[in-house]
Amino acid sequence: MLRIDILTLFPEIALAPLSESIIQRARKAGIVEIAAHNLRDWSTEKHRKTDDYLAGGGQGMLMMPGPIFAAIEELRTPETKVVLMTPQGRVFKQSLARELSAEAHLILLCGHYEGVDHRVIEELVDLELSIGDYVLTNGAIAAAVVTDAIVRLLPGALGDERSNQEESFSDPNLLEAPAYTKPTDFRGLKVPEILFSGHHGKIAAWKREKALERTKANRPDLLA
Numbered sequence: 001m002l003r004i005d006i007l008t009l010f011p012e013i014a015l016a017p018l019s020e021s022i023i024q025r026a027r028k029a030g031i032v033e034i035a036a037h038n039l040r041d042w043s044t045e046k047h048r049k050t051d052d053y054l055a056g057g058g059q060g061m062l063m064m065p066g067p068i069f070a071a072i073e074e075l076r077t078p079e080t081k082v083v084l085m086t087p088q089g090r091v092f093k094q095s096l097a098r099e100l101s102a103e104a105h106l107i108l109l110c111g112h113y114e115g116v117d118h119r120v121i122e123e124l125v126d127l128e129l130s131i132g133d134y135v136l137t138n139g140a141i142a143a144a145v146v147t148d149a150i151v152r153l154l155p156g157a158l159g160d161e162r163s164n165q166e167e168s169f170s171d172p173n174l175l176e177a178p179a180y181t182k183p184t185d186f187r188g189l190k191v192p193e194i195l196f197s198g199h200h201g202k203i204a205a206w207k208r209e210k211a212l213e214r215t216k217a218n219r220p221d222l223l224a
Helices: 011-018 020-030 065-076 092-102 118-123 139-153 200-218
Strands: 002-008 032-038 051-053 061-063 080-091 105-110 128-132
Touching: 002 011, 002 065, 002 139, 011 020, 011 032, 020 032, 020 139, 032 139, 061 065, 065 105, 065 118, 080 092, 080 139, 092 139, 105 139, 105 200, 128 139
Parallel strands: 002 032, 002 105, 080 105, 080 128
Antiparallel strands: 051 061
């Protein structure tokens, strides 16, 4: 079973989207264990302070190393992979989600303010990870996104094991083809007839053609 520990100043934010639907069912089924911890619990400061001014000057506050070192040293096992959520990290993609889903224990460290003291990165972090080229108010949101993407890949998390194999980014260079359901005619908008042909080869070819069209329109960078 995969265990994920999220270290953050806002554990409620991290857990909120992970307490419903598929992820919650996976937790109840014992497929994954998820816990969010408040970094202030490891602070030795009088007011549970976890940040301070930047050495050398600069805007904003930086997370201090002490609480982070203490938390990771308490939670880490020989199997642990420590992941820092940061805009400066490697961009998160489906292929990396699959890699991380094979781990036994993940600690997701959430950056806040201007990030974390670099000594944390040098000594504790195995992977710096970004969910995109933008900045969020806190890393707990990013940690929830990464956790969701990983958990749904675990065996048994989805009702149909084919679900995570036939979707966007299953092929890293191709988006998913358009999909339809009932009614077959909605306000004059009709489901393509090919999907009712029963000819699996022709349907597969149609799906690939439409997937290519969609990729060219929305993500031409994937085809480059």
